[in-house]
Amino acid sequence: MESLHTFAIWLKSTDASWLVTHHGWVWATCEALHFVGMSILFGCIGALDVRMLGWWKSPPVAGVNALVRWGVLGFLINLVTGVVFFVGEPLQYVDNPAFRFKMLFLVLAGWNVLMFYVTGVADRIESLEPHDDTPFSAKVFAGTSLFLWVGVMFFGRMLPYLGNSF
Amino acid sequence: MTLKDGRMGGSPQSQSRESESEDAIERAIDETIRRYFMRHEPSPRVYARAISAAQQPSAPGRDRSALRSWIVAAASATAALLLVNIAIHYFGVVAARAASDIDGRTGPFLLWLSSTSLARWINESETIFGYSGILFLHTLGLAMAVGASVVVDLRMLGAASRISVEALLPLFRFMWIGFIVNALSGAMLFAADAPRKAANPLFEFKLVLIAVGIAVMAMMERSLLKSESGAALADSDRRLTKLAIASLVIWTAAIAAGRLVAYTV
Numbered sequence: 001m002e003s004l005h006t007f008a009i010w011l012k013s014t015d016a017s018w019l020v021t022h023h024g025w026v027w028a029t030c031e032a033l034h035f036v037g038m039s040i041l042f043g044c045i046g047a048l049d050v051r052m053l054g055w056w057k058s059p060p061v062a063g064v065n066a067l068v069r070w071g072v073l074g075f076l077i078n079l080v081t082g083v084v085f086f087v088g089e090p091l092q093y094v095d096n097p098a099f100r101f102k103m104l105f106l107v108l109a110g111w112n113v114l115m116f117y118v119t120g121v122a123d124r125i126e127s128l129e130p131h132d133d134t135p136f137s138a139k140v141f142a143g144t145s146l147f148l149w150v151g152v153m154f155f156g157r158m159l160p161y162l163g164n165s166f
Numbered sequence: 167m168t169l170k171d172g173r174m175g176g177s178p179q180s181q182s183r184e185s186e187s188e189d190a191i192e193r194a195i196d197e198t199i200r201r202y203f204m205r206h207e208p209s210p211r212v213y214a215r216a217i218s219a220a221q222q223p224s225a226p227g228r229d230r231s232a233l234r235s236w237i238v239a240a241a242s243a244t245a246a247l248l249l250v251n252i253a254i255h256y257f258g259v260v261a262a263r264a265a266s267d268i269d270g271r272t273g274p275f276l277l278w279l280s281s282t283s284l285a286r287w288i289n290e291s292e293t294i295f296g297y298s299g300i301l302f303l304h305t306l307g308l309a310m311a312v313g314a315s316v317v318v319d320l321r322m323l324g325a326a327s328r329i330s331v332e333a334l335l336p337l338f339r340f341m342w343i344g345f346i347v348n349a350l351s352g353a354m355l356f357a358a359d360a361p362r363k364a365a366n367p368l369f370e371f372k373l374v375l376i377a378v379g380i381a382v383m384a385m386m387e388r389s390l391l392k393s394e395s396g397a398a399l400a401d402s403d404r405r406l407t408k409l410a411i412a413s414l415v416i417w418t419a420a421i422a423a424g425r426l427v428a429y430t431v
Binding site: 024027029032035043044047055059064066070150157158 | 247312316320333335
């Protein structure tokens with residue numbers, strides 16, 4: 001924890017950090033992009049989740065799977081803009097309980113995605129045609145994914161309220 | 167004589183041309199099926215293009231439309247972001263000026279709204295059901311409404327082409343649920359801070375963008391409903407592409423404006 005603080009203080013002293021906080025438009029643009037990326041991520045990954053849960057059965061699973069790469073694009077947008085926020089104001093995040101929960105949920109969501117592919121569930125459902133029901137294991141992965149991403153969103157939104165971020 | 171010649175010579179000639187183009191269509195179908203099984207995901211548009219190319223082999227440059235719409239979409243989104251950012255400085259100045267003389271401009275309705283017990287409870291509640299929880303619901307609704315729109319738009323621009331266009335219709339339900347959640351949570355957030363929000367021109371700009379964005383999505387939904395009931399989608403395809411680009415640009419701008427409301431008030 002001590003080294004994390006030292007790192008945050010060093011980060012705050014860098015030119016990059018100064019750049020983020022001394023130009024109002026950088027923070028505002030990244031905020032807008034962070035929400036755009038969130039919508040892309042949530043839309044594309046959520047689409048696969050609701051297909052697996054059976055709430056949107058009309059497309060084939062392989063078709064919805066093609067949206068995952070766009071979800072990854074949304075995630076990358078949010079990773080880059082998120083790093084910009086952290087570089088700009090590292091001290092308002094390192095001690096923030098909401099930020100720690102957000103990171104925890106993010107790691108769990110990543111683990112869920114990894115397991116989805118590693119356990120072969122993704123391959124097993126790839127050939128399902130429109131209106132086919134998915135196996136129970138796929139529904140568990142989909143429900144977990146929705147819960148974890150909504151959790152990431154919740155703790156992101158709570159950054160200023162549980163902690164001190166803006 | 168010439169007329170007869172033409173008729174006599176023309177008939178078998180046009181017949182052979184017909185069978186030739188039929189062969190070409192057969193070949194295009196075979197090729198499409200082959201690519202389907204190789205999981206190259208030919209979209210209905212690629213399929214239609216292959217057939218139309220076989221029918222009129224002399225039409226050049228037809229397959230550039232997809233690339234062009236991508237370039238237009240990316241450029242428009244970038245332009246929207248830049249424009250909104252230029253607008254920040256302008257709106258920021260106007261908003262600061264407006265905020266400085268709120269008292270003089272606040273009407274009786276806004277004053278009443280901000281004095282209701284609901285507004286005071288939203289502001290003063292320390293629990294998750296107060297301001298922060300409503301703000302979270304507003305974010306969740308945004309992700310649902312814009313997320314569903316993004317999926318529809320991406321499909322219209324050629325991504326995930328194995329989803330049939332008709333299969334997109336149930337997604338609009340998620341979009342409308344998200345929109346209703348945001349209309350309700352947005353109304354509560356407005357009530358909590360009515361005079362200042364109403365004085366912020368960026369807030370009005372955001373509301374206009376949302377109205378246009380919802381109208382665009384409603385137009386898309388209507389086109390899809392029409393195509394499902396039997397009308398050919400090919401005619402409206404270009405219109406749907408344009409609506410998809412408009413939707414992406416408008417939602418991006420609406421999100422940017424919404425975020426900036428939080429920074430200029």
